[in-house]
Amino acid sequence: MDGKSLTPQELKLQQLKKILPEVFAEGKVDWEKLKATLGEDINFANERYVLNWAGKSEAFKVLQSPTTKTLVPDKEESVNFDETKNIFIEGENLEVLKVLQKSYFGKVKMIYIDPPYNTGNDSFIYPDKFSETKAEYEKRVGDKDEEGYLTKDGMFKKNSKENGQYHSNWLNMMYPRMFLAKNLLKQDGVIFISIDDNEVHNLRLIMNEVFGEENFVECITWNKRIPKNDKGIGNIHEYILIYVKDSSLKHEFIMRKEGLNDIQKLLTKLKNKKTNIPDSEKEIKKLYNKNGYDRGITLYNSLDTNYKLWGKINMSWPNANTFGSRYEILHPKTGKPVNVPDRGWRWKKETFDEAALYSDGNYQNIIELQDGSLMCGRIWFDKDENTQPSSITYLEEVESFLLRSIISLKSDGGIEVEKLFEGKSYFSYPKPTTLLSTLIQSFPSNDEDIILDFFTGSGTTAHAIMNLNKEDGGNRKCISVQLPELTNEKSEAHKAGFKTIADIAKERIRRAGKKIKEEIKEKKTTKEKEIEDLESQLDIDGKDDKINNLKAKIEKLKNQDLGFKVLKLSNSNFKQWQQIKNNDAKALEEQMKMFVDPVSENATIENMVYELLLKSGKDLNSTLRQAQGYIVVNNNELIFMLEKATQKIVDAVISEQPQKVIALDRLFKDNDQLKTNTSLQMKDAVIEFKTI
Structure with a gap:
């Protein structure tokens, strides 16, 4: 274990070796064998369609270089550290993505990012001169002030439009991050990227190169309804690019109709107050008019006796070039035939009879x-035969439709954040949680699915996930990554004690969690009241099922995860071998002395545990059990021996029957016999044993 992360090319080679082992010779790809196996010539002609820009080769070098960084836990800044599965990582996101490669390769269901738009006023990390060496770049990226905060003067470079490499700098920043992000996605995963017209064209090109043009889904236009008037025109939209990992899998993106939560709140209130149906329908229509909902909502404006909204659907044949069935339908009250549509009925007679509960002439x-109108099963009739009947559809049956390529949402992310911070504006132009909720819900996700945001900003994604889990009882997990970028000293945020953007995001998530906890209490109380009402009623179809369903929802509400682990990007807990220049014997001797004990002076047991988890490919939510002298990971998948080694401890470790044991070499200092015996015992027990 050399302390370095696996590079993207090493991961790809591992995958290729699994699929095509025959094209490898002495551990390397035999290109002639590969061409023969694939049955096609590889075209190396100079003239071909290719995306290029100043510094692309340097971006590849940055991408392909491994990292020796790690993540260290910060329990004081966390909420419910030991139980939560949500993660907040503070650090430069390129390095963080590299650190996560082994542990989260192919495990993330969805990625959302809101990167710098390259407006000419953005500051972000990129090599500011292409002659800059990797060492120089890393030194600059690590620039910190006396208190340990990343400095704008060192790490960040303003990318003004006057810069001759204005677009290239942005591409150099984005390209390696997109490459690493793709590795983390599941095979059925998706990525959403917010962007505006400054770089949407270039983003589309690099995404086509990294993800493949065939995996492009859509360029959504988000109508944000807050005009920006710096071009002599009211610019009210941005874009969201959608790419999937593998388009050969079936992907369907759906969108929940806007306003359903507000409508359900009103219906629950009306039902609890036992408001009569006509007055309840008036209240519903008032809400519709107030919020200006579209026809996908307003069509459903009638209530049944259970306060469920339904709407009338036209039964005329829809196609102007053909004709539907023509048959006689009798009005249930007058007994006379109703008017038949000019182009016939949408349904066949058998379908209509089944829906209307019509049999034996009745x-x-x-x-x-x-x-005075009538309901017969799922068919509505007017008072007499002069009006054509309609089919009945309930709103709850059509709450979703395919995700639209234009999204308009009546919400303001800035106001959302201000409400959490007593009206203070600490962050400019945050995305609204409704936008994130729409995107997250558009893509099918299961319990425990991971959603990653590595340009976290104010923490909107984490907030939206907690909100969604509350609403639908889900158990989605969030990984947020944010640079500890200094806030402006003159800003309200800085004056309030938020020294970095990451500080704002963490506090926002804490406050959102507290607010949602209170909302969950109210929701739980409402559902308990619904159970009481059901239990007091006698003749209700499916009463037991409804009660059990409500109890299951209450149980899910009780188990909501509103915490987050904070981890921070840090130097390794283990000393790194440095290249010796000019065969300097003295420097080599000093380094050899240093490596008598490879553990860094400031390393702690807890920090080493998390670094070894990542280096071993275990995720940050692995279960840890502290035993006498060792730590057990994920029910004996792995054991760390980091404190001491005795024969008694070794015997106890072996009795756990782990798959693998990692021990510090210094534990066996001055006791070679114990180390040799331990190695032999582990081998006999078929346990992989490594020392560092």
């Missing part, structure tokens, strides 16, 4: 509504 269940 309607089996006729319900007269307050206005």
Whole structure:
């Protein structure tokens, strides 16, 4: 274990070796064998379609270089550290993505990022001169002030439009991050990227190169409804690019209709107050008018006796060039035939009869509504035969439709953040949680699915995930990554004690979690009241199922994860071998002395545990059990021996029957016999044993 992360090319080679082992010779790719196996010539002609820019080769070098960095836990800044599975990582995101490669390779279901738009006023990290060496770049990226905060003068470079490599700098920043991000996605994963017109064209090109043009899904136009008037025109939109990892898998993106939560709150209130149906319908229409919902909502404006909204759907044949079935339908009250549409009926007679509960010449269940109209099963009739009947569809049956290529949402991310911070504006132009919720819900996700945001900003993604989990009982997990970028000393945020953007994001997530916890209490109380009401009623179809369903929802609400682990990017806990220049014997001797004990002076047991988890490919939510003298990972998958080694401890470790044991070499100092015996015992027990 050399302390370095696996590079993207090493991971790709491992994958290729699994699929095509025959094209490898002495551990390396035999290109002639590869060409023969694939049955095609590889075209190396100079003239071909290719995306290029100043510094692309340097971007590749940055991408391909491993990192020796690690992540160290910060329990004081965390919320419910030992139980939560949400993660907040503070650090430069390129290095963080490299650190996560082994542990989270192919494990992330969805990525959302809101990177710098390259407006000419953005500051971000990029090599500011292409002659800059990797060592120089890393030194600059590590620039910190006396208190340990990253400095704008060192790490960040302003990318003004006057810069001759204005677009190239942005591409050099984005390219390696997109490459590493793709590695983390599951095979059925998706990435959403917010962008505006400054770089949408270039982003599309690099995404086509990294993800493959065939994996492009859509360029969503987000109508943010807050005009920006710096071009002599009211610019009210941005873009969201969508790419999937593998387009050969079936992907369907859906969108929940806007306003459903507000509508459900009103219906629950009306039902609890036992408001009569006509007055309840008036209240519903008032809400519709107030919020200006589209027809996908307003069509559903009638209530049944259970306060469920339904709407009338036209039964005329929809195609102007053909004709539907023509048959006689009798009105259930007058017994006379209703008017037949000019182009016939949408349904066949058998389908209509089944929906209307019509058999043996009679309607089996006729319900007269307050206005004198009639419901027969799933068919609505007016008072007499002069109006064509309609089919009945409930709003709860059509809450979603395919995600639209234009999204308009009535919400303001800035106001959301201000409400959490007593009206103070600490962050400019945060995305609204409704936008993130729309994107997250558009893509099917299961419990425990991971959503990653490595340009976290104010923490909108984490906030949106907690909100969504509260609403639908989900258990999505979030990994947020944010640079500890200094806030402006003159800003309200800095004056309030938020020295970095990461500080704002962490506090926002804490406050959002507290607010959602209170909302969960209210929701739980409402559902308990619904159970009481159901239990007090006698003749209700499916009563037990409804009660059990409500109890299951209450249980999910109880188990909501509103915490987050804070981890910070840091230097390795283990000393790194440095290249010796000019065969300097003295420098070599000093380095050899240093490596008598490879553990860094400031290393702690806990910090070493998390570094070894990452280096071993275990995720940051691995279960840890502290035993006498060792630490057990994930029910004996792995054991760390980091404190001491005795024969008794070795015997105890072997009795756990782990798959692998990692021990510090210094534990066996001056006791070679114990080390040799331990190695032999582990081998006999078929346990992989490594020392560092």
